[in-house]
Amino acid sequence: MGTNTPKSSKRKIFITGVNGLLGQKLVAQLAERGTFEIYGCGKGPCRIPDQKFDYVTLDITEKEEVDRVISSIKPDIILHGAAMTNVDECELNQEAAYIVNVKATEYLLKAAEQISSHFIFVSTDFIFSGEKGPLDENAIPAPVNYYGETKLEAERIVQASSTKWAIARTVLVFGIAHDMSRSNIILWVKSSLEAGKNIQVVDDQFRTPTLAEDLAEGCILIAEKEAEGIFNISGKDFMSPYEMAIMTAEYFNLDQSLIARVDSKIFTQPAKRPLITGFIIDKAQKELGYEPKTFRTAIAILSKQIILAS
Numbered sequence: 001m002g003t004n005t006p007k008s009s010k011r012k013i014f015i016t017g018v019n020g021l022l023g024q025k026l027v028a029q030l031a032e033r034g035t036f037e038i039y040g041c042g043k044g045p046c047r048i049p050d051q052k053f054d055y056v057t058l059d060i061t062e063k064e065e066v067d068r069v070i071s072s073i074k075p076d077i078i079l080h081g082a083a084m085t086n087v088d089e090c091e092l093n094q095e096a097a098y099i100v101n102v103k104a105t106e107y108l109l110k111a112a113e114q115i116s117s118h119f120i121f122v123s124t125d126f127i128f129s130g131e132k133g134p135l136d137e138n139a140i141p142a143p144v145n146y147y148g149e150t151k152l153e154a155e156r157i158v159q160a161s162s163t164k165w166a167i168a169r170t171v172l173v174f175g176i177a178h179d180m181s182r183s184n185i186i187l188w189v190k191s192s193l194e195a196g197k198n199i200q201v202v203d204d205q206f207r208t209p210t211l212a213e214d215l216a217e218g219c220i221l222i223a224e225k226e227a228e229g230i231f232n233i234s235g236k237d238f239m240s241p242y243e244m245a246i247m248t249a250e251y252f253n254l255d256q257s258l259i260a261r262v263d264s265k266i267f268t269q270p271a272k273r274p275l276i277t278g279f280i281i282d283k284a285q286k287e288l289g290y291e292p293k294t295f296r297t298a299i300a301i302l303s304k305q306i307i308l309a310s
């Protein structure tokens with residue numbers, strides 16, 4: 001077990017999915033700030049070295065286990081980032097996607113209602129159709145893949161809840177963490193070009209790519225300010241994956257001629273992706289004081305972390 005000692009009168013925060021990209025940033029940044037007593041859970045053993053929080057092995061799809069853990073810890077805040085996040089896997093295994101992304105959210109929320117916790121749910125731009133963007137918090141959702149459908153249904157359950165709730169929506173998160181279960185676009189472009197591989201990158205999708213540390217910061221601001229409602233927490237640069245790939249190649253001085261500019265219609269991924277998303281973050285900037293890095297600064301931060309990790 002990690003240490004929160006000495007036990008204090010600090011409010012308790014319970015993070016789900018701590019072994020994931022966002023989860024690892026959350027527990028690291030929370031430990032740095034010292035605002036809360038930190039508890040975190042994951043399906044299997046903790047995969048984070050120098051753990052500075054209390055870790056609980058918890059499969060959030062087990063309702064009785066969720067009730068037991070939450071009623072014993074009694075967190076003031078539950079920050080729920082755990083999910084099945086492989087979009088194609090969600091399309092192909094919809095039952096698993098529903099159980100993890102919808103039912104587990106319901107179990108955590110019911111447990112939160114029993115102790116009046118503040119419930120903060122991490123959601124996605126993939127609840128939108130991709131017809132236009134960037135979008136503010138009032139945009140009408142219309143998902144085009146099953147992952148998006150599960151996250152939207154989970155949002156609806158949260159919004160109908162009797163306990164205090166907030167939803168942090170984000171877009172195309174990138175960063176580096178220990179033992180990652182999936183890669184992300186910057187690392188994939190960098191490693192492909194370093195290996196001299198030709199890659200095809202779409203220029204007709206648009207996103208506001210988000211550094212994982214910025215997403216964590218936005219979620220922590222919501223927790224610290226006990227904010228309620230929906231907040232767009234993403235990067236501020238509206239760009240295509242092709243532009244992201246070119247900027248990555250320029251920054252790391254890699255061969256841009258290996259990047260083929262393609263239309264997303266040529267892709268045959270199992271799950272459709274919304275074409276144009278990206279978020280307007282004015283509300284989070286104004287109400288939370290949220291201020292993300294530019295994409296270029298984020299790459300520079302990532303570059304330093306890669307060097308430190310090597």
Ligand SMILES: NC(=O)C1=CN([C@@H]2O[C@H](COP(=O)(O)OP(=O)(O)OC[C@H]3O[C@@H](n4cnc5c(N)ncnc54)[C@H](OP(=O)(O)O)[C@@H]3O)[C@@H](O)[C@H]2O)C=CC1
Pocket residue numbers: 016017018019020021022023041042043044058059060061080081082083084085086100104122123124125151170171172173174181182
């Ligand atoms: N990555 C992105 O581009 C975006 C992500 N989001 C949302 O942000 C959140 C965090 O995403 P990200 O950090 O990338 O996700 P990751 O896939 O990196 O982490 C998800 C975590 O959830 C855990 N988890 C999955 N199923 C269970 C379960 N049954 N019980 C306990 N834990 C479980 C996983 O555990 P394990 O590690 O053991 O598999 C993993 O640690 C998600 O809610 C996602 O929908 C939104 C928009 C963009």
Ligand SMILES: Cc1cn([C@H]2C[C@H](O)[C@@H](COP(=O)(O)OP(=O)(O)O[C@H]3O[C@@H](C)C(=O)[C@@H](O)[C@H]3O)O2)c(=O)[nH]c1=O
Pocket residue numbers: 085086087088124125126170171172173184185200201202205241242273
């Ligand atoms: C694999 C690949 C991706 N891309 C582009 C398409 C896409 O915009 C971007 C990322 O593609 P991926 O399929 O890897 O990632 P994808 O599954 O689209 O990422 C999604 O993850 C879930 C969790 C979310 O919530 C979404 O916000 C989004 O970030 O890179 C290419 O251009 N060429 C490629 O060969």
